[in-house]
Amino acid sequence: MEFAPDPARETPIFAGDFTAQEPLPPEAAERATALLATGRLHRYTADPARGEVSETARLEAEFAVLAGRRHALAVASGGYALATALRAAGAGTGTRVLTGSFTLAPVPGAILAAGATPVLVEIDENLAIDQEDLAAKAAESGATHLLLSHMRGHIPDMDAITALCEKMGLTLIEDCAHTTGALWRGRPVGSHGLFAAHSTQSYKHLNSGEGGLLVADDDDAMARAILLSGSYMFFDRHGAAPPASRIRAHVATTPNISGRMDELRAAILRPQLPRLAERVARWNRLHDIIATSLADLPAVALPSPPAGAVRVGSSLQFRLPSWPSEAVAALVERVRRRGVVLKWFGAPHPHGYTSCHDMWRHVPQTPLPQTDEILRTLLDMRISLLFTPEDARRIARILVEEIDALDGEIRRRHGHHRREKLTRD
Numbered sequence: 336m337e338f339a340p341d342p343a344r345e346t347p348i349f350a351g352d353f354t355a356q357e358p359l360p361p362e363a364a365e366r367a368t369a370l371l372a373t374g375r376l377h378r379y380t381a382d383p384a385r386g387e388v389s390e391t392a393r394l395e396a397e398f399a400v401l402a403g404r405r406h407a408l409a410v411a412s413g414g415y416a417l418a419t420a421l422r423a424a425g426a427g428t429g430t431r432v433l434t435g436s437f438t439l440a441p442v443p444g445a446i447l448a449a450g451a452t453p454v455l456v457e458i459d460e461n462l463a464i465d466q467e468d469l470a471a472k473a474a475e476s477g478a479t480h481l482l483l484s485h486m487r488g489h490i491p492d493m494d495a496i497t498a499l500c501e502k503m504g505l506t507l508i509e510d511c512a513h514t515t516g517a518l519w520r521g522r523p524v525g526s527h528g529l530f531a532a533h534s535t536q537s538y539k540h541l542n543s544g545e546g547g548l549l550v551a552d553d554d555d556a557m558a559r560a561i562l563l564s565g566s567y568m569f570f571d572r573h574g575a576a577p578p579a580s581r582i583r584a585h586v587a588t589t590p591n592i593s594g595r596m597d598e599l600r601a602a603i604l605r606p607q608l609p610r611l612a613e614r615v616a617r618w619n620r621l622h623d624i625i626a627t628s629l630a631d632l633p634a635v636a637l638p639s640p641p642a643g644a645v646r647v648g649s650s651l652q653f654r655l656p657s658w659p660s661e662a663v664a665a666l667v668e669r670v671r672r673r674g675v676v677l678k679w680f681g682a683p684h685p686h687g688y689t690s691c692h693d694m695w696r697h698v699p700q701t702p703l704p705q706t707d708e709i710l711r712t713l714l715d716m717r718i719s720l721l722f723t724p725e726d727a728r729r730i731a732r733i734l735v736e737e738i739d740a741l742d743g744e745i746r747r748r749h750g751h752h753r754r755e756k757l758t759r760d
């Protein structure tokens with residue numbers, strides 16, 4: 336089936352950059368410059384005996400408060416934080432780790448880095464892990480851990496997940512790369528597991544280029560994570576750590592798999608923390624302008640978060656469940672011509688992302704028909720904080736016009752709208 340564009344309908348266009356970052360606050364530049372002038376970029380150079388406290392230790396203390404956890408550890412990347420959490424939680428060779436099948440490649444990658452085996456679980460229509468499949472796979476696989484990736488900020492009912500983990504004896508680790516600043520029943524997302532891992536890579540909610548933050552309440556688990564990150568014996572140079580005596584108890588049994596954060600990244604992250612809530616509010620406003628327009632279209636299915644979730648609308652996802660794949664491809668092309676960039680998770684040749692489970696040949700494959708049907712028409716759009724509400728309205732208008740036009744063409748060809756029911760076999 337061919338869907339040819341209609342040049343008469345190609346205005347307005349949108350000229351904004353979907354991948355553009357906001358500049359960092361001026362204090363970030365000031366702190367970075369001051370730090371560079373000293374050359375003291377390693378986190379353990381600052382010596383408490385001389386009254387010095389590193390930027391990294393300060394960041395850990397401040398982030399622990401923001402995340403609502405007792406301990407925080409600053410590391411080299413979000414993926415490193417995940418692998419460290421798994422190792423510190425006892426995952427290794429022979430361990431099976433459950434994880435949702437809609438996530439980014441660093442998530443199964445972290446499981447493999449820990450020497451464990453990923454067990455992929457179906458997702459549901461709200462793009463969160465499917466709890467029925469999770470319970471079934473937990474029982475049949477013998478998995479001991481759940482690495483719950485809140486992909487694109489879509490969280491499941493965390494009370495139900497916590498209860499299921501308790502019942503099945505699963506250790507929960509949350510991947511909060513897309514939920515830094517999000518809430519579940521008023522508490523920060525990332526409060527439920529043994530660990531939660533955040534990313535500060537530029538496309539996340541805090542930006543240091545690369546970086547990660549691991550949070551936890553448990554003393555022994557965080558003691559192992561600190562040692563794994565390569566702390567030498569500088570336990571007193573951490574900002575939100577268990578007592579040194581507790582860390583020392585794990586020295587002989589915990590390897591050093593270096594992955595520390597440096598002072599420069601910590602220095603530019605710290606001024607961003609007090610601004611996070613305001614950024615989240617702006618993201619959500621832009622997201623909701625577009626989502627509200629799309630919600631009126633009969634062809635569009637928007638994920639609906641469980642009551643109690645406050646997400647960060649740094650990106651927007653929607654599906655067109657009744658559409659043939661060729662029509663989805665045509666939409667991506669038509670809106671691209673008008674300046675709107677959509678990623679399509681059902682594209683036959685994925686590019687620009689690594690989130691399709693069938694691309695992960697290094698992971699044991701399992702049939703995931705429900706996930707495949709969801710991904711078949713799933714579209715994804717970044718939202719830049721440089722966009723204005725007027726930009727969001729223009730993007731919404733382009734999407735609505737092109738979806739409406741294509742939907743009309745589909746109806747004319749098929750005579751009616753076919754809504755495919757999701758089935759699992």
Ligand SMILES: Cc1ncc(COP(=O)(O)O)c(C=O)c1O
Pocket residue numbers: 412413414415438439441442484485486487510512513534535536545546547
């Ligand atoms: C869902 C998700 N989890 C984890 C990561 C890993 O974070 P990092 O790039 O900081 O290693 C990413 C990064 O893209 C991600 O999107």
